[in-house]
Amino acid sequence: MFEQLEGSKAVAKAVARCRPRVIAAYPISPQTHIVEALSDFVRDGELTGCEYLMVESEFGAMSACIGASGVGARTYTATASQGLLFMTEALFNASGLGLPIVMTVANRAIGAPINIWNDHSDSMSQRDSGWVQLFAASNQEAVDLHVQAFVLAERLSLPVMVCMDGFVLTHAVEDVDLPEQDQVDAFLPPFVPRQRLDPRDPITIGSMVGPEAFTEVRYLMHDQQLAALDELPRIAADFQAAFGRDSGGLVHPxxxxxxxxxxxxxxxxxxxxxxxxxxxxxxxxxxxxxxISCYRPWPADAVREAIGSARTVVVVERAFAPGVGGVVSQDVRLALRPLAAPGPAVYDVVAGLGGRPVTRTALRRLLDDVVAGRLDPHGLHFLDLDHDLLERAGTPWRGTS
Amino acid sequence: MDHPFAITLDVGTSRANKTGSWRTELPTYVHNQPPCNQGCPAGEDVRTWLYEAEEGGDAYERAWRKIMEVNPFPAVMGRICYHPCETGCNRGQVDEAVGINSVERFLGDEALRQGWTVGVDQPSSGLRVLVVGAGPSGLSAAYQLARLGHAVTIVESAPKPGGMMRYGIPEYRLPRDVLDAEIQRILDLGVHLELGVTVTDLDATMREGRYDAAFLAVGAQIGRRAYLPAGAASHVVDAVSLLHQLGDGERPLLGRRVAVYGGGNTAVDAARTAMRLGAADSVVVYRRTRDKMPAHDAEVREAEEEGVRFTWLSSITQVEQGSLTIERMELDETGFPQPTGVTEELPADSLVLALGQDTDLRFLEGVAGIEVDHGVVTVDDQMMTGRPGVFAGGDMVPDQRSATVGIGHGRRAAAGVDAWLHGRSVPRTEVRAPAAFEALNTWYFADAPRAHRPLLEAARRSSTFDEVVQSLDADHALYEARRCMSCGNCFSCDNCFGVCPDNAISKTGDPDAPYAIDLDYCKGCGLCAAECPAGAIRMAPEEI
Amino acid sequence: MTGDVTDLKLYQVGTFAAGNRLVDLELRSVQAHADRANSITSGHRACQGCGEALGARYVLDAAMRAAGGDMVVANATGCLEVFSTPYPESSWQVAWLHSLFGNAPAVASGMAAGLRALGRETRVVGQGGDGGTVDIGFGCLSGMFERNDDVLYVCYDNQGYMNTGVQRSGATPPAARTANTGTAGPEPGNVFGQGKSAPLIAMAHEIPYVATATVADLRDLERKVTKAMSMRGARYLHVLVPCPLGWAAGPSDTIKLARLAAQSGIFPVFEAEHGEVTAVTPIRRQVPVEEYLRLQGRFAHLFGKRARPDLVARIQAGADRNIARFGLIDADTETQTSTEPGTGSD
Structure with a gap:
């Protein structure tokens, strides 16, 4: 049923219909509307059988999720930016323990300087945390991805991060087709944990592993991540069959x-x-x-298949690695590596950091420049870079590379 | 469930890791010799019978039987023993010694109340043993020998059995019904007792009675006399005779003012007896000071409570009718009393001499091989005299003179006789390391001040021969038993089982060895030993 | 007769030893039972005489008994975790999860929330060392407290970062030598005036129950665990567990040291409900702090050639302050321990 909803509210409703047992969250903009809504749902009975923990920090939030998931409860949290960084240690722990926690990241820049607006720096900083990272292009997809995320997480016993742009999506009011409760119940089976703490059949979770097996443990984690590349298209297909929408999967050409x-x-x-x-x-x-709908694991084959025949590839990055350049572009080059030389030229274009709008005009100018050969294909480019501001800061633009 | 590799483990799997290989010191449960046992001349395993008694109820009988293995007189000794067990008791260093003697008395009385008996353990040997003297030593030997299956005859010159227990210890310390009952229990084993018969020629008696062996325990019945210039009308008696007369049921006349000369327990007994015989003034005259006095503290204290006076540093130089001349003494640097020449008069209607006792050994004259030295008979460590098959004990051999010592002699001699009769040697008793106070962890013992036996009220003490020191009731006896710290021996407190950080100690269910140490896991930290209340675990370097 | 004022039910070792053959089974400690849970079992790699290994078994076995075995445990990183779970061997026999150093209270909160949401009665215990509790995990601990989450959190306090090589923590006592509070200079060892009392801070949260205990008083410890397990909401138990390695003490002195810490007043043993102290364990045989300090190499610089009696006096003053503050010695206990001498004769 279509409803005009704020993105946050829509996601909160979708999450609630996934029937999480524990929500542990700490407020941070622009994630707040999601967890506020969920708090209301728990209090007003729209979401039953769920414990809502108002923890003292994001580190505490993820830690509580680890505990809850460890006893076999479906667990959810949401965060953004600094909060995600504050969770970092626990993020790696949750994935290392193979706990199928689902988390929304309302993407936001990370400081300093402090900045509450949207870019992907937060999620990109955690690309190696062992979490599956799904990116929503719209609020509809954000809603749909959350439902799919629980299926994926619990099927593979892996934590999944659903990334949606802060403010741009979280605070945008649009028509969204919300999955009905019975539809979600049919699509998302009850959680059967791969392992859980059970006093009747006790196990020890979280051992210390030395050099004799650590590499193998990490390899197995990698292997588990790769399994998501097979699982996600299946889930997306099932989702399409059930809900009639093409959402999720690995990539959208x-x-x-x-x-x-x-x-x-x-x-x-x-x-x-x-x-x-x-x-x-x-x-x-x-x-x-x-x-790119699934950023981690990296769907290299799907990317290559989609863009391998192009002459030019422009990667619009909403985060970057200082001192290096693009983040996603490195992965794109990796995907194209098996192609016969020379392969497509790959442009690294950093755009929309800290909430700067990525306008159609700017994008059009960028592509015009690329098509006309006015941009150095080996350089790092910044969309809408304010050269005057750099002058005033005393460090003029020194070119593309 | 398909657990993630390595991150999730099965419980309890660390038992594959045998940490015992870390160990450099090894804990072992020990059975050390507690000071009570060490101090008991009768050879009682005090710690063990207290351990049994601690359970109360049915366990009292087990405790009593443990005593009876070595001492057939728990009720008697629970009254008259000077309890060297308590002198050494490690609990004395915490608060006060365990009242071992009072628990023994409780058990002895309980046995008499309940009518517990012992039987003969061995089939009849067909061998005959003569015991000369029915005192504590002779009766002890007879008891042990009878239980070993020998035919025992005791020959006693007095009209009743008991020796010094009857003829030396006043009734207010040992009621005669208690004594009679414990002697009767021995006789009930089939021991033959001949009273009023004096052995004058040992060889003849043995030959005529076809005895295969003999144990001599005639005691020391002759009161030692000292030369005192005395007027013809002066009334001087010796304490041994006085107490003996009392034992025969007489009430000798001593007058209103009685002086007793001496400083031993017999002197105190005589002075207290004089009070009970109607003396208005009973004074003990002793040449040295109170702390040099051989009489036991408690006896002196009780005598004082009853009105007996003590005149320290005094010697008697002259005895006249109605008075004594006393010379003041002073101790020299070696602690010996020296005369000062200062004299005073002490009014006294009679003087009781309590200056020690001698043994009458005339019946051994001409017995080949027997050696007498300083008035006592020389024996070996099995209590055998120089004459094979003839053993001796009690006051007639060189040792301390007490009923408890005599009982110990009787038991050891019985073992010696039995071995000699069978041509065997007596098995060596295992020498156990002393259970030192330092090895205990006294923290664990509950704060528990000693329960003392009540005393007869003073008014009845000076006029009757009623028993002065009364019994602990059952609750207090149990309490007192439980004050035992079980020095050097496990008493199943579970502390070692509790404190092992490696779960290397298990409970076996075997009361003799309640715990087992799993050397696969014991790291040798020593916590079990350090926290054993009783010091019953020893750490020793691991042999590698 | 003195018997009138003495306890005729004296069971030889009273309640001080683990067990006692003379008392009914149910009156013996959990540790005296052959069928105790052995929540942590043999083969762990704790040092010889480890107070923490012992304390953890004491606490968890008692908690398991109280919970009827229906219990899960969240464990912070630290010695207890490292020595118990090196792949492929686990020493735990309870359902146990280790996540991170600083998050055990939050993990436990999450467990409690999850179990409640799932409709289970399973009880939750969180545990860690002093570093994981009073320092790095303190934010999570405080959060767990203020939310009054249904968790018993146990801190095994060995007064330093022993797992990483004996560094100072917020629970390290003054003057103690650690790897980063050396003995050089005019103020050797850990600085006076620093450190915190986690139990008192816990009390400030007005949670249902806060208690301190030591591995030297098993019955007291078990009673507190049992009491804590009978309650709901956030509960905090702070257990002193001497560390032979970090304290440079003999492995057989572990329990003795805990005892001396309590008997000197250095470590006050008390319990509090809803922010108010409700009971203290009185000092039974008071000792000067020196008796406690001298057994430990970490205080060796206070004695010997360059002795620092002034610092010992400051430590004593701290103990005296505890005694006064908590009333660890009072008139009642003094008269209880001395009884009228008997008038009888033996």
Whole structure:
């Protein structure tokens, strides 16, 4: 049923219909509306059988989730930015223990300088934490991904992070088709934990592993992550069958079949990207886009299949690694590595940091520059970089590389 | 369930890791010799019978039987023993010694009340043993020998059995019904007792009675006299005779003012007896000071409570009718009393001499091999005299003179006789290391001040021969038994089982060895030993 | 007769030893029972004489008994975790989970929430060393307290970061030598005036139950665990567990040291409900702190050639302050221990 809802509220409703047993959360913008709504649902009875813990920190939140999941309860939390960083130690622990916790990250920049607006720096900083990372391009997809995330997490006994752009999605009011409770119940079976603390059949969870087996334990974790690459398309297909929507999966190619230029992006920026693609197509430029829905594990094969035949790939990054450049672009290059040389040129374009809007105009100018050969394909580019500001800071722009 | 590899483990799997290999010191349960046992001349395993008694109820009989293995007189000795067991008791270093003697008395009385008896353990040997003297030593030997299956005859010159227990110890310390009952229990084993018969020629008696062996325990019945210039009308008696007369049921006349000369227990007994015979003034005259006095503290204290006076540092130089001349003494640097020449008069209607006792050994004259030294008979460590098959004990051999010592002699001699009769040697008793106070962990023992036996009220003490020291009731006897710290021996407190950080100690259910140490896991930390209340675990370097 | 004022039910070792053949089974300690849970079992790699290994078994076995075996445990990183769970061997026999150093209270909170949501009666115990509790885990602990989550949290306090090589923690006592509070300089060892009392801070949360205990008083410890397990909400138990390695003491002195800590007043043993002290365990045989300090190499610099009686006096003053503050010695207990001497004769 379609409802006009704020993204946060829509996600909260979707999560509630997944019937989590424990929610432990600590408030941080722009995640707050999600956990506020869930708190209301627990109090007003819309969500029953759920314990809502108002913990003292994000570290405490993830730790409580670890405990709850450890005793076999379906567990959820949400955070953003600094909060995610504060969780870091526990994130690695949750994935190491194989606990199927689902978490929303309302993507936000990380400081200093402190900045509450949207980019992907927070999630990208945790790309190696062992969590599955799914990125929503829209509020509808955010809703759908949460339902799919619980299925995936519990099937593989892995924690899953659903990333949605802070404010841009979390605070945007749109029509959303919310899955009905009975539909969710049919799609998401009751949680049967792979392991749980049970006094009747006690086990020891969380041993210390030395050099004799640590590498193997890490390999097994990698192997488990890769299994998600097989699982996610199945879940997406099942979801489509059940709900009639194409949501989730690994990647979303848009007009890439014969494209010369493909823009790769994650999250809400894809909407604008696709409008620019359409405009270029109307003007005869063979443009396309590739939305990355599953960033971790990295769906290298799906990416290569979608963009391998393009001449030019532009990765619009909403985070970057200082001193290196793009983050996603490195993964894209890795995906393309098996292709015969020279393969597509890959542009690293950092855009929309700390809430700076990624406008269609700017995207169009970027692609025009790429198509015209005005950008150095080996350089690092910043969309809408304010050169005057750099001058005033005393460090003028010194080019693309 | 399919657990994640390595991260999730099965419980209890660490038992595969045998941490016993870390150990450099090994704990072992010991059975050390507690000071009570060490101090008991009768050879009682005090710690063990207290351990039994601690359970109360049915366990009292087990405790009593444990005493009876070595001492057939628990009720008597629970009254008259000077309890060297308590002198050494480690609890004395915590608060006060365990009242072992009072528990023994309780058990002895309980046995008499309940009519517990002992039987003969061995089939009849067909061998005959003569015991000369029915005092504590002779009766002890007879008891042991009878239980070993020998035919025992006791020959006693007095009209009643008991020796010094009857003829030396006043009734207010040992009621005669108690004594009679415990003697009767011995006689009930089939011991033959001939009263009023004096052995004058040992060889003849043995030959005529076809005895295969003999145990001599004639005691020391002759009061030692001292030369005192005395007027013809002066009334001087010796304490041994006085107490003997009393034992025969007489009430000798001593007058209103009685002086007793001496400083031993017999002197105190005589002085207290004089009070009970109607003396208005009973005074003990002793040449040295109170702390040099051989009489036991409690006896002196009780005598004082009853009105007996003590005149220290005094010697008697002259005895006249109605008075004594006393010379003041002073101790020299070696602690010996020296005369000062200062004299005074002490009014006294009679003087009782309590200056020690001698043994009448005339019946041994001409008995080949027997050696007499300083008026006592020389014996070996099995109590055998120089004459094979003839053993001796009690006051007639060189040792301390007490009923308890005599009982010990009788038991050891019985073992010696039995071995000699069978041509065997007596098995060596295992030498146990002393259970030192330092090895105990006294923290664990509950604060428990000693329960003392009540005393007869003073008014009845000076006028009657009623028993002065009364019994502990059952509750207090149990309490007192439980004050025992079980020095050097496990008493099943579970502390070692509790404190082992490696769960290396298990409970066996075997009361003789209640705990077992699993050396696969014991790391040798020593906590079990350090926290054993009784010091019953020893740590020793691991042999590698 | 003195018997009138003495306890005729004296069972030789009273309630001081683990067990006693003379008393009914149910009156003996949990540890005296052959069928105790042995929540942590043989083969663990704790040092010889480890107070923490012992304390953990004492606490968890008592808790298991109180919970009828229906219990799960969250454990902080630290010695207790490392020596008990090196792959592939676990010493635990209870359902146990280790997550991180600083989050055991939160993990326990999550367990309690999860179990409640699942409709289970299973009880939850969180545990850690002093570092994991009073330092790095303190935020989570305070959160667990203020939410009054249904968790018994147990701190095994060995007064330092022993697992990482004996460094100072917020529970390290003044003057103690650790790897980062050396003995050089005019103020050798840990600094006076630093450190915190986690139990008192716990009390400030007004949680249902706070108690301190030591491995030297098993019955007291078990009673407190049992009492804590009979209650709901946040409960805190702070157990002193001497560390032979970190304290540079003999492995057989572990329990003795805990005893001396309590008997000197250095470690006050008390319990509190809803922020108010409700009971103290009185000192039974008071000792000067020196008797406690001298057994430990970490205080060796206070004695010997360059003795520092001034610092010993400061430590004594701290103990005296505890005694006064908690009333560890009072007139009642003094008269209880001395009884009229008997007038009888033996």
């Amino acid at each position: 848009y007009r890439t079949e014969d494209a010369d230029v493909v823009v790769v992006a994650l999250g809400s920026v894809l909407g604008g990207v696709n409008e620019v693609v359409d405009a270029l197509r109307e003007e005869g430029v063979a443009a396309g886009s590739l939305g």
